[in-house]
Amino acid sequence: MTPPSRPTARPATTAGRAVARTKARTQTLLKGENGVGTVRKTVLPGGLRVVTETLPTVRSATFGIWAHVGSRDETPSLNGATHYLEHLLFKGTERRSALDISAALDAVGGEMNAFTAKEFTCYYARVLDTDLPLAIDVVCDMLTGSVIDPSEVDAERGVILEEIAMTEDDPGDCVHDLFARTMLGDSPLGRPVLGTVDTVNALTRDRIARFYRKHYDPTHLVVAAAGNVDHATVVRQVRAAFDRAGALTRTEDAEPVGPRGGTRTIRTAGRVELLDRSTEQAHIVLGMPGVSRNDERRWTLGVLSAALGGGMSSRLFQEIREKRGLAYSTYSYTSGFADCGLFGVYAGCRPSQVPDVLKICRQELDQVARDGLTDDEVRRAVGQLSGSTVLGLEDTGALMHRIGKSELCWGEQMSVDDMLAKISAVTPDDVREVAREVLSHRPSLSVIGPLTDKQASHLDDAVA
Incomplete structure (x- = not known):
């Protein structure tokens, strides 16, 4: 993904786009009956994956982008950065203000939200099927074009501190964070997704921006859409949105990152x-x-x-x-x-x-x-x-x-x-x-x- 401080991306040449299109790989992963429940996947040049499930009997569609980054990817001093960034991507791009982002979906009765977990982050919008192009454009713009304005970083810090306070006021929720710490200790998986008051207060705009550039590359992203959707149309619209930001042409030969692996043994007992x-x-x-x-x-x-x-x-x-x-x-x-x-x-x-x-x-x-x-x-x-x-x-x-x-x-x-x-x-x-x-x-x-x-x-x- 292009850094927030980048100049306006130069559009790919027609020839460049033609070459890139020949490299897109599409396959049917699950075959539904009469097209219902069919799951298709396309890997675009640059490593971006687009997966759809078709359900033509409904009048809605949900569009989401999954990022291969969660709180376990943070160092101790960056604890809470993934969740902080989730908030900031709603706060404005080079094309839209924060109000523009929210108003666009409100105007069509859509719902938009996001969540951060230990191992991934997801941004999504649910709309009428006729408004899917709008949802694709807005969510992709958020993921590829955030400016991470310094004033918004400071303003949102207070919101996140209130969210931490709200969580701590709900002991039925907070006890599960405590249990993770009890079992996993001071490790990335044992730390809270929201971070702490100290770590959130210490996060700067530059550190969050570097985190953004590192983890929101197309190879780390999965685009998913389900409902009354056409796979080829979704791919075309997603590709146009990412091309507009110059996010695919810069890393045309890149491959998607694979699922997380490794073996971790939890030895904590009797704590x-x-x-x-x-x-x-x-x-x-x-x-x-x-x-x-x-x-x-x-x-x-x-x-x-x-x-x-x-x-x-x-x-x-x-x-x-x-x-x-x-x-x-x-x-x-x-x-x-x-x-x-x-x-x-x-x-x-x-x-x-x-x-x-x-x-x-x-x-x-x-x-x-x-x-x-x-x-x-x-x-x-x-x-x-x-x-x-x-x-x-x-x-x-x-x-x-x-x-x-x-x-x-x-x-x-x-x-x-x-x-x-x-x-x-x-x-x-x-x-x-x-x-x-x-x-x-x-x-x-x-x-x-x-x-x-x-x-x-x-x-x-x-x-x-």
């Missing part, structure tokens, strides 16, 4: 972190290392998590809420990264109930690690996970999210039928094996709340 806060509830996460998003066992761990804490019939919900009334909210979850993963159990309860809740959580985890789940529990969890997977893909935004993330994180696409087949293939024996491997680890614990010394003295028992 307890208590953050004393004057809250009405105590918020708890008890957990251990899980599996990476590249591990085939992720399907089995998903079934295990669903049975343990994925619904109203799950073990934790039944034992903690239904039978004893100790908590309103309790669930289990998995987080998979490129080279590691986490498995956690959450509960929010009165501080006086913390010892009892932790005792039940540990008893259930130990029992499942030792004995596994019953066949009925596995069948129920498979059905729940299958249903939630399909229901979660019922809108164009979810479809865009699936194909964009799949291309960026795995470099391939999996059909819904293939996903359901993976889930349905999970057997009780598979679940027992994964339960022994994952749940037998000594857990760690994160707690936010106003615990007394006596209540806090029970925390070590949960990880013993």
Whole structure:
């Protein structure tokens, strides 16, 4: 991507564009019935990938750009830079002011937003299918032409500090950041996506601009569109937008970066972190290392998590809420990264109930690690996970999210039928094996709340 301080890009010559077009590579990744659900991919000169899923029966389309950069790509002093940059790309380009960007989508009833995660960032807009060209032009302009105005950097700093404060005021959310730190320590994956007050205050316009130039090259980007879209038209419009910024012609022979790899072993065990806060509830996460998003066992761990804490019939919900009334909210979850993963159990309860809740959580985890789940529990969890997977893909935004993330994180696409087949293939024996491997680890614990010394003295028992 061209630096924000660049002069206006010179348009590519007609001959240059003709040569570039011959290099574009297009393939059909998934073949739908009568064109419905067909997924196509084009790799443009310069390494930009464009992936679309066609659903001609709807009147909407969601367009997104995924960047191969997240908070794990930051040094300690840059913690929060990815999220800071996400904010700044909405604040104006050489062609549009911040008001122009927001007004363009508001004028057609569209929705535009973005999010930053540990390993990627996504910018997207959902519009009527007839307004897709506008969404493509605006989002591509944001990604390729941000000026990162110094005055906007200073103004947005206050907004981000307020966002950090808002997160810290929500202990049910904040406890998951604490758990990541408990398990992963002061590592890129263990640090908060938002950064801290100190790191955000220390970030300068020049450092953010350098981060932008380094990580928003077309080789690091995946364009995804889903809904009532035509692949060739989307490719043509995306290409025109990136050519206008000179983003493709400068690196015509470049190839896309591949999915993240590597092997990371989480050795943390038996750690307890208590953050004393004057809250009405105590918020708890008890957990251990899980599996990476590249591990085939992720399907089995998903079934295990669903049975343990994925619904109203799950073990934790039944034992903690239904039978004893100790908590309103309790669930289990998995987080998979490129080279590691986490498995956690959450509960929010009165501080006086913390010892009892932790005792039940540990008893259930130990029992499942030792004995596994019953066949009925596995069948129920498979059905729940299958249903939630399909229901979660019922809108164009979810479809865009699936194909964009799949291309960026795995470099391939999996059909819904293939996903359901993976889930349905999970057997009780598979679940027992994964339960022994994952749940037998000594857990760690994160707690936010106003615990007394006596209540806090029970925390070590949960990880013993």
